[in-house]
Amino acid sequence: MAEAKITKRTEDYSKWYTDVIAAAELADYAPVKGCMIIRPNGYAIWEKMQAALDKMFKDTGHQNAYFPLFIPESFLHKEAQHVEGFAPEVAVVTHAGGGKLEEPLVVRPTSETIIWNTYKNWIQSYRDLPLLINQWCNVVRWEMRTRLFLRTTEFLWQEGHTAHATYEDAEEETLRMLGVYRTFAEDFMALPVIEGRKSEREKFAGADHTYSIEAMMGDGKALQAGTSHHLSQNFAKAFDVTFQTAQGTREHVYATSWGLSTRMIGALIMAHGDDNGIVIPPKLATIQVVVVPIFRKPDEKEKVMAAVDAFTGALKAAGIGIKVDDRDQHSPGYKYNEWERRGIPLRIEVGPRDLDKNQVMLARRDNGQKTPASQNDLPRTVCETLDAIQSGLFEKALAHREKLSRPVDDYSKFNEILDSESGFLWSHWCGSGDCEEKVKNETKATIRCIPMKQEKEAGTCVVCAAPSEARVIFARAY
Amino acid sequence: MAEAKITKRTEDYSKWYTDVIAAAELADYAPVKGCMIIRPNGYAIWEKMQAALDKMFKDTGHQNAYFPLFIPESFLHKEAQHVEGFAPEVAVVTHAGGGKLEEPLVVRPTSETIIWNTYKNWIQSYRDLPLLINQWCNVVRWEMRTRLFLRTTEFLWQEGHTAHATYEDAEEETLRMLGVYRTFAEDFMALPVIEGRKSEREKFAGADHTYSIEAMMGDGKALQAGTSHHLSQNFAKAFDVTFQTAQGTREHVYATSWGLSTRMIGALIMAHGDDNGIVIPPKLATIQVVVVPIFRKPDEKEKVMAAVDAFTGALKAAGIGIKVDDRDQHSPGYKYNEWERRGIPLRIEVGPRDLDKNQVMLARRDNGQKTPASQNDLPRTVCETLDAIQSGLFEKALAHREKLSRPVDDYSKFNEILDSESGFLWSHWCGSGDCEEKVKNETKATIRCIPMKQEKEAGTCVVCAAPSEARVIFARAY
Numbered sequence: 001m002a003e004a005k006i007t008k009r010t011e012d013y014s015k016w017y018t019d020v021i022a023a024a025e026l027a028d029y030a031p032v033k034g035c036m037i038i039r040p041n042g043y044a045i046w047e048k049m050q051a052a053l054d055k056m057f058k059d060t061g062h063q064n065a066y067f068p069l070f071i072p073e074s075f076l077h078k079e080a081q082h083v084e085g086f087a088p089e090v091a092v093v094t095h096a097g098g099g100k101l102e103e104p105l106v107v108r109p110t111s112e113t114i115i116w117n118t119y120k121n122w123i124q125s126y127r128d129l130p131l132l133i134n135q136w137c138n139v140v141r142w143e144m145r146t147r148l149f150l151r152t153t154e155f156l157w158q159e160g161h162t163a164h165a166t167y168e169d170a171e172e173e174t175l176r177m178l179g180v181y182r183t184f185a186e187d188f189m190a191l192p193v194i195e196g197r198k199s200e201r202e203k204f205a206g207a208d209h210t211y212s213i214e215a216m217m218g219d220g221k222a223l224q225a226g227t228s229h230h231l232s233q234n235f236a237k238a239f240d241v242t243f244q245t246a247q248g249t250r251e252h253v254y255a256t257s258w259g260l261s262t263r264m265i266g267a268l269i270m271a272h273g274d275d276n277g278i279v280i281p282p283k284l285a286t287i288q289v290v291v292v293p294i295f296r297k298p299d300e301k302e303k304v305m306a307a308v309d310a311f312t313g314a315l316k317a318a319g320i321g322i323k324v325d326d327r328d329q330h331s332p333g334y335k336y337n338e339w340e341r342r343g344i345p346l347r348i349e350v351g352p353r354d355l356d357k358n359q360v361m362l363a364r365r366d367n368g369q370k371t372p373a374s375q376n377d378l379p380r381t382v383c384e385t386l387d388a389i390q391s392g393l394f395e396k397a398l399a400h401r402e403k404l405s406r407p408v409d410d411y412s413k414f415n416e417i418l419d420s421e422s423g424f425l426w427s428h429w430c431g432s433g434d435c436e437e438k439v440k441n442e443t444k445a446t447i448r449c450i451p452m453k454q455e456k457e458a459g460t461c462v463v464c465a466a467p468s469e470a471r472v473i474f475a476r477a478y
Numbered sequence: 479m480a481e482a483k484i485t486k487r488t489e490d491y492s493k494w495y496t497d498v499i500a501a502a503e504l505a506d507y508a509p510v511k512g513c514m515i516i517r518p519n520g521y522a523i524w525e526k527m528q529a530a531l532d533k534m535f536k537d538t539g540h541q542n543a544y545f546p547l548f549i550p551e552s553f554l555h556k557e558a559q560h561v562e563g564f565a566p567e568v569a570v571v572t573h574a575g576g577g578k579l580e581e582p583l584v585v586r587p588t589s590e591t592i593i594w595n596t597y598k599n600w601i602q603s604y605r606d607l608p609l610l611i612n613q614w615c616n617v618v619r620w621e622m623r624t625r626l627f628l629r630t631t632e633f634l635w636q637e638g639h640t641a642h643a644t645y646e647d648a649e650e651e652t653l654r655m656l657g658v659y660r661t662f663a664e665d666f667m668a669l670p671v672i673e674g675r676k677s678e679r680e681k682f683a684g685a686d687h688t689y690s691i692e693a694m695m696g697d698g699k700a701l702q703a704g705t706s707h708h709l710s711q712n713f714a715k716a717f718d719v720t721f722q723t724a725q726g727t728r729e730h731v732y733a734t735s736w737g738l739s740t741r742m743i744g745a746l747i748m749a750h751g752d753d754n755g756i757v758i759p760p761k762l763a764t765i766q767v768v769v770v771p772i773f774r775k776p777d778e779k780e781k782v783m784a785a786v787d788a789f790t791g792a793l794k795a796a797g798i799g800i801k802v803d804d805r806d807q808h809s810p811g812y813k814y815n816e817w818e819r820r821g822i823p824l825r826i827e828v829g830p831r832d833l834d835k836n837q838v839m840l841a842r843r844d845n846g847q848k849t850p851a852s853q854n855d856l857p858r859t860v861c862e863t864l865d866a867i868q869s870g871l872f873e874k875a876l877a878h879r880e881k882l883s884r885p886v887d888d889y890s891k892f893n894e895i896l897d898s899e900s901g902f903l904w905s906h907w908c909g910s911g912d913c914e915e916k917v918k919n920e921t922k923a924t925i926r927c928i929p930m931k932q933e934k935e936a937g938t939c940v941v942c943a944a945p946s947e948a949r950v951i952f953a954r955a956y
Contacts, residue, residue: 028596028599030545030546030548030592030596031550031553031592031595032546032548032549032550032583035546035547035548036546037543037544037545037546037596038543038544039543040541040542040543040611043541043542043543043544044541044542046544047542063518063521063522064518064521064522064525065515065516065517065518065521066515066516066521066524066634067508067515068508068510068513068514068515068632069513069547069585069616069618069632070508070510070513070569070618070632071510072509072510075509088575088576089575089576090574090575091548091571091573091574091575091583092571092572092573092574093569093570093571093572093585094570094571094572094573095569095570095572095582096568096569096570096620097566097567097568097569097620097621097622098566098567098620104573105510105569107547107571107585114508114509117509118506118508118515121506127807133518137616138547138615138616140547140548142574142575142576143575144575154546154547154548156544329605
């Protein structure tokens with residue numbers, strides 16, 4: 001790994017982000033515009049994310065399936081809002097097998113249409129409901145401005161698509177999966193999020209309404225970290241999917257869909273990263289602990305490596321992901337820097353003098369603390385330290401968010417705050433699209449969500465002064 | 479699940495195959511020609527396959543990554559054999575984001591070109607080698623004749639792509655991964671396979687040479703179940719990938735690639751399926767045991783379900799995948815049929831009379847045997863029975879293959895054998911493409927492989943009578 005310089009966050013946050021990705025070898029741009037190569041270090045994070053989410057999906061009764069990459073172009077046109085939202089950004093296959101296709105095929109930007117066309121055959125009766133399906137796949141949206149992980153032409157994600165007998169059942173599912181996303185963000189990514197409802201103009205194209213979890217990044221901007229949509233009967237009507245009720249009548253089916261993507265790796269970088277690079281929360285790290293043995297002479301090496309072998313065996317047995325960096329050609333200092341850039345949560349340094357004291361040094365990636373630890377009962381100490389890092393990252397991110405969240409009742413302050421510290425602006429809003437649009441045009445801030453957990457509070461719209469019942473979150477966003 | 483009729487194998491094997499897939503709800507054809515929808519029951523098998531393979535890949539030092547779906551068309555043309563093999567069957571994106579693209583993009587039929595274009599940036603020195611990478615993804619090959627799982631326009635697979643300093647290192651890797659495939663086929667799929675080398679005309683387009691594992695299906699035909707390619711320096715030269723050796727010289731890198739796909743689900747069906755449907759080997763079954771409680775009156779139900787809850791708890795704790803079918807609207811007989819069609823390896827039937835005897839009935843899917851088993855120590859009995867089913871399936875498939883494998887030294891018998899029982903014809907072959915072509919044109923049989931584990935045996939080519947050193951396997955194939 002070549003020495004990689006990382007720009008300071010205060011100097012150029014955007015450059016810092018790109019440097020971090022290069023320094024940790026997380027991803028590369030591909031030769032095709034806006035497409036991404038996810039390198040092994042980046043993909044390992046995605047695999048951990050997948051495993052955590054997949055387990056939660058299955059624990060809540062969902063099964064995985066796989067639907068085709070290609071969608072007949074005509075399908076997209078069956079739901080009016082949907083085609084309006086997605087048609088401008090699709091990639092289209094016009095030729096295949098050496099000839100021109102009769103009907104062009106769209107590379108899926110999302111799979112509602114092909115899935116609801118299929119559900120027509122799978123759903124006949126109320127006994128077939130609920131139908132709870134998820135798929136892990138790649139999707140393509142032709143984006144103009146791309147950034148690694150955050151916005152790429154092709155990305156990996158999961159998309160859940162469920163079918164229900166009633167509006168209420170679908171609402172329950174929509175909120176259940178929003179809750180799964182929140183749990184995932186908070187417990188695995190160490191990322192505090194706010195659950196809320198999207199405004200009409202920010203909802204999914206084809207949804208009745210959309211919920212999201214919103215997170216704050218290191219620079220105070222917002223990032224939408226997962227969305228859950230109540231589709232009502234929109235797609236069932238577009239594809240004529242009906243079921244026989246227990247009472248013998250026929251009704252259109254209610255739907256939900258929800259998705260989370262490789263964008264979360266970008267969120268992870270910007271939520272926890274520092275001027276030395278990415279910091280991976282222990283629960284998403286394949287290598288949780290890197291061991292750097294220190295020795296100069298051959299007899300020292302032998303002695304140190306014997307101790308390392310003994311305690312790494314015990315750590316592995318305790319289920320801890322561990323890597324011993326015993327390369328001869330690099331100094332310990334070089335190795336410390338490299339593993340810091342790669343965001344490995346905990347480093348164990350051990351040399352002859354440590355052995356004399358029956359100890360090792362533990363160096364935390366999150367706060368740089370170095371403390372000696374006895375070799376006795378090391379697995380317990382390491383597990384506790386990893387837990388402390390996991391919760392420490394969460395607390396730090398939460399404190400950062402709280403610091404940059406403020407009630408704003410004076411619209412003239414919007415730009416000033418956004419230009420200085422950014423952050424979440426909790427303001428009253430009358431509910432009109434015009435006021436929302438005005439804010440967006442004048443300040444580049446959008447309504448991130450209408451938070452679900454807040455006290456009702458009478459107030460007046462920060463833009464037009466019309467009455468409002470609760471605050472919403474305005475922020476500039478990724 | 480609707481009642482599904484399955485055609486008998488002896489009546490129409492091809493129809494039987496399609497019926498089995500429908501009856502077990504494994505897959506559907508999609509609205510796009512030749513594309514497939516993998517239903518939850520089919521996808522669950524793929525997930526088990528992935529988990530088993532992925533662990534073996536990682537245990538042999540490989541890391542996962544992700545490369546883009548789209549490949550600039552010009553890349554395909556950089557390796558002469560490769561473009562010849564794949565250009566006729568690619569799907570091409572010509573438009574995206576509302577406009578025409580400057581250069582058309584090919585939807586990956588396989589990823590050697592985009593990956594070797596990337597490796598150029600990742601490999602500088604011998605210290606960067608070997609580079610051992612795998613990816614799980616979808617690929618598209620525009621096939622004329624498609625069959626669910628066996629040959630579909632889009633399919634899911636893994637493709638390994640490794641880089642090495644020497645020809646010998648690459649050869650070792652090629653054979654190592656062939657061995658991983660054999661272990662997977664035999665230990666997980668209960669599918670005996672023959673390892674061998676492909677003839678020149680059957681090798682991968684762009685390879686120096688190709689190895690494969692070949693399996694026999696229930697109808698005596700062959701199925702190629704995984705391939706491992708030694709690419710020599712072909713792609714390194716096409717994409718100019720060189721490295722500095724330890725001696726300071728620069729050389730082109732040696733490559734391997736190897737892949738295994740959702741086609742294996744088709745192999746599983748045809749290797750073990752019977753007239754009642756698919757039979758899933760226990761190691762690839764998510765539901766390994768289905769419990770059908772038997773009761774008529776409410777007080778019987780209560781008593782039976784209490785016993786079921788107790789022993790299913792113990793079975794789950796033992797790591798056994800279990801499903802209790804307590805639906806009220808269906809009779810036990812209906813349920814037996816349904817779970818047989820779905821190929822669940824073991825069924826536990828339990829009613830009031832079984833409880834009186836402190837027993838349950840175990841019904842094996844593979845051979846139909848029903849035996850009583852004590853409720854005491856049931857997890858041990860069930861684990862042993864699952865092991866017996868796993869090895870029983872392998873032995874049965876092996877006996878079938880042995881029965882339909884024969885030495886053939888008289889070419890006039892080829893068609894006769896192939897038209898009656900099919901099977902593997904072990905014949906001498908001189909090594910010429912002309913003889914190979916003649917056999918293919920006249921009998922539809924191809925050389926499946928030149929088996930690696932066989933005694934040298936002097937003989938004469940079954941076609942032209944020229945000298946030959948060993949036998950090869952001819953067969954009609956999927």
